Structure formats: structure tokens, C-alpha cells
Amino acid sequence: MNIVKLRKLTYEEVTRCNRCGFCLPSCPIYLVKGVESASPRGRNAITRAVIEGRLQWCEEIEKSIFSCLGCGACTANCFPALKTRDIVFRDRECLVGQGLYPKIADRLAQYILEEGNISNEDNEERAEWQELIKGIPEHYFEKDRAEVVYFVGCVASFFPLAQKIPASMATVMEKAGVDFTILGGEEWCCGYPLVGAGMPEKMEALIEHNVEAVRGVGAKKIVFTCPSCYHTWKHFYPEVGEYLSVSEFLVGLINEGKIRFNPLNIKVTYHDPCDLGRNSGVYEAPREVLKAIPALELVELEKNRQFTTCCGGGGNLEMVDPELSGKVADMKIGEIRATGADMVVSSCQQCLRTIAGRARRKKIDLIVKDITELVAEAIAD
Structure with a gap:
């Protein structure tokens, strides 16, 4: 992302900010830090000033832009519904191009692209959470063909505190008689952390691999317990089936009398x-x-x-x-x-x-x- 592209994609949007301040009470970062540069209004002003040539990208701007949670609360409280989150993520792409970004993001990108996950773990260990379920054989939920793919996500696959999520979800689907599979080591990171890091162009190989993995099992539905994975598939991936958050899927099972x-x-x-x-x-x-x-x-x-x-x-x-x-x-x-x-x-x-x-x-x-x-x-x- 360069300044010319940023201007084309963002300038009309960012000029709609009238600096009313309705976003301020909704922004957690502003509430903690209490400075204008940590607010949605401040970030919009910074972006506009850079586009208009009144400011240059610098370390102080980097700190402002990379402190945003991307939560979208500002847009929900904004009368013109200014998409500040999208503006901030484009700013991050520009800053990465200038070498102005938290360098820990390079390590994150390396882990994702080399190992297929955010944790720098052997990706073949993605399905080890199955050990939490007593009485099932190894690789029990990994099938060649299924109607539903359960896309687990990196955090629930590798972080012990969250591994009870896939264990619970798999147990529920098994009891409901759902024909499902997980991808195990063939599931790669969805790529969303790269979007947040200002490096969305690095997602291409991840998207291609995950799409082919899902197509390979012939699934008609993909279910997500991770909202970030769900959001990423909905907004960045081609349509290869019906994408459902866990709650939407569970509502369907309840309405069908399966649970x-x-x-x-x-x-x-x-x-x-x-x-x-x-x-x-x-x-x-x-x-x-x-x-x-x-x-x-x-x-x-x-x-x-x-x-x-x-x-x-x-x-x-x-x-x-x-x-x-x-x-x-x-x-x-x-x-x-x-x-x-x-x-x-x-x-x-x-x-x-x-x-x-x-x-x-x-x-x-x-x-x-x-x-x-x-x-x-x-x-x-």
C-alpha cells in the first residue's frame, strides 16, 4: 500500500469525520490513554494529514495506528458510520511499506508462513486437543470425506486454556450425529493476524491451501468457533460452502431437534x-x-x-x-x-x-x- 492507493481508497471516507467526538467514550484505547492520538478521531485526523501532505509517516504515527484494537466500536457510535477500522488497517499497510511497524510482526509472519500457525509449533500437532476427550482413538475426528468441516483456528489448537473449546464442540457435534471432520495438520492459519499486522498480501498461500483442503473433503458447510477465522473466511476467502459461526450452527441443531x-x-x-x-x-x-x-x-x-x-x-x-x-x-x-x-x-x-x-x-x-x-x-x- 502506497500513499497514492491510500488516497484513492481512504480520502473520501476520512474527510467525512467531522470531529464530533461521539467515538471517544466508546474507544477502549482512548479511555485508557486519554490522548487524542489514541482516539478514532485522532487517527482519522492523522490519516487525512498524511494524505494531504501535512504530516509524514513517523514513529509517533506508528504508535498511534498500531495501538488500535480494530474492534469497530467507533463506527457503531459514529453518526456517518465512518469505517475507521478499515482506515487504520490500510494505514498499517502503508507503515509496513515504510518499515515503521512493530518488528515482532515479522516473527509472527514467519511462524505463520513457515509452520502454518501463530505459535511456531509443529502444525501436525493441531489436533492434539482430541486427547482431552476420553475413549476416542487417535485422529478420530479426521476423516477423508464429510458434510461439515470444523475449522478450529490457531488459538484453540495450540493454547491449553482454549483447547477445551474444540473438545467441547467436537463432543456436541458427535452427540448430535453431525457428519463432520477437522483438517488436522492440513488446517493452516486463516491469515487474519497478517491483516492486523498490515501484511494482508502474505495471505494468498494460506487462502489457497485452506480452500483446497476444504474442497478435498467435499464439505458443504464450514463451521468456526473462532470469530476471527469466521470473519476472515467471510470477507477474504472465495465461497466454497456455507460459512457458519458456532452459534449459528448450534441454533440450527436446536431447531432441528438434534440437541x-x-x-x-x-x-x-x-x-x-x-x-x-x-x-x-x-x-x-x-x-x-x-x-x-x-x-x-x-x-x-x-x-x-x-x-x-x-x-x-x-x-x-x-x-x-x-x-x-x-x-x-x-x-x-x-x-x-x-x-x-x-x-x-x-x-x-x-x-x-x-x-x-x-x-x-x-x-x-x-x-x-x-x-x-x-x-x-x-x-x-
Whole structure:
């Protein structure tokens, strides 16, 4: 991305910012840092000034642009619905071209392109989470042909805290009689971290490989427990089947009578993941799943649906500035505790890691579960 392309794609959009400030109370980074350059309004002003030649790309601009979570809360609170997230991601491409970016992103890109995952692990170990399910043979969920592909994602494949998500999801699908497979070592990173790093051009090989892997098993549906994978396939991949978030898929199983629930006498609140809610438009499906569980009481966060507060784990911020990411998570945890709920449920492996990890670090007694875990606990035999 160069300045000429940035001007073509962005200038008309960025000039629609009238500096009203309605975005400020919704931006977690601005609320933590309290400086204009950390706000959506400030980033838009910076972008416009660079396009108009009044500013040059520099390290201070790099810090501003790469501190954005990409959560989209600013757009939800903006009267002209300015797409600041898209503007910021284009800025990152320009900054990468200038060599002005967090160099840890080079290591991330290397891991993804060489190993197929964000963790620099042997990609053949992607399906090791199956060991959490007792009584099944090795590679039990890896089939040559299936109606449904379950695309697990890097975080749930390799991070122990999140591996209970695919274990729960696979258990639920097995009980529901779903003809599904996972891709195991043939699943590569979806590429979304490269978008956040300002390096989307490096995604091409990943997209080509994953598409061929899905086509190879003849699947008609691809199901995602990771909202970022879901968002990426919906927006960057060609259409090779029906793409469904886990909640949308579970609603279908419930409506078809393929899963039934035992009562769970608990009070829960639901956290909307940014890439599932604001960035993909899926709000009601997770709530339909929760409301289908008898005796469960759902209480909403003060900020919910399109106005939800990011957990702090978006936009590669945890990699770039973990302290800032943690302070955003602190705000989220405060909102959760104010509901009086017994636990917080979400539909995102990164949200689970960020919220649960921060609560543990701060020694806060908080139960955090993915929606797949709750469904697996409540499902009737």
C-alpha cells in the first residue's frame, strides 16, 4: 500500500469525520490513554494529514495506528458510520511499506508462513486437543470425506486454556450425529493476524491451501468457533460452502431437534466478540442458544451487542503492547462483575484467553466459559 492507493481508497471516507467526538467514550484505547492520538478521531485526523501532505509517516504515527484494537466500536457510535477500522488497517499497510511497524510482526509472519500457525509449533500437532476427550482413538475426528468441516483456528489448537473449546464442540457435534471432520495438520492459519499486522498480501498461500483442503473433503458447510477465522473466511476467502459461526450452527441443531438440554440453574452474562458481533453482524444466535438451556438466566452487560466493550485481545494489541491490552481487559472485567452474573460466556477463543488470563493475573474470582463449553455441559444424552 502506497500513499497514492491510500488516497484513492481512504480520502473520501476520512474527510467525512467531522470531529464530533461521539467515538471517544466508546474507544477502549482512548479511555485508557486519554490522548487524542489514541482516539478514532485522532487517527482519522492523522490519516487525512498524511494524505494531504501535512504530516509524514513517523514513529509517533506508528504508535498511534498500531495501538488500535480494530474492534469497530467507533463506527457503531459514529453518526456517518465512518469505517475507521478499515482506515487504520490500510494505514498499517502503508507503515509496513515504510518499515515503521512493530518488528515482532515479522516473527509472527514467519511462524505463520513457515509452520502454518501463530505459535511456531509443529502444525501436525493441531489436533492434539482430541486427547482431552476420553475413549476416542487417535485422529478420530479426521476423516477423508464429510458434510461439515470444523475449522478450529490457531488459538484453540495450540493454547491449553482454549483447547477445551474444540473438545467441547467436537463432543456436541458427535452427540448430535453431525457428519463432520477437522483438517488436522492440513488446517493452516486463516491469515487474519497478517491483516492486523498490515501484511494482508502474505495471505494468498494460506487462502489457497485452506480452500483446497476444504474442497478435498467435499464439505458443504464450514463451521468456526473462532470469530476471527469466521470473519476472515467471510470477507477474504472465495465461497466454497456455507460459512457458519458456532452459534449459528448450534441454533440450527436446536431447531432441528438434534440437541436437547438439561436444566442449568445459573445466571450468566454474554460478551459479544468484536469479530463476531460488530465486524460480522452475529448478535442474536448466541443468545438464542443460551435461552434454549432450561433454568439458565441471561443478564446483559450494560454495553452489549454493537456497543460492547472489546476484551483487549483484538488487533494484535496483546502482541504489540500487552500492558495496554491488559488495562482494556480490566475495564471489561469490571463491566462483567457489575452484572452479578455467576459467569461470563463468550463465543471467542481469544476473548476467553484474554479475560480469563487477566482475571487470573489479578487474582479475581471470575468464571469464563466459551459457549461450546456450556452447551457441552448442558446437552442431554
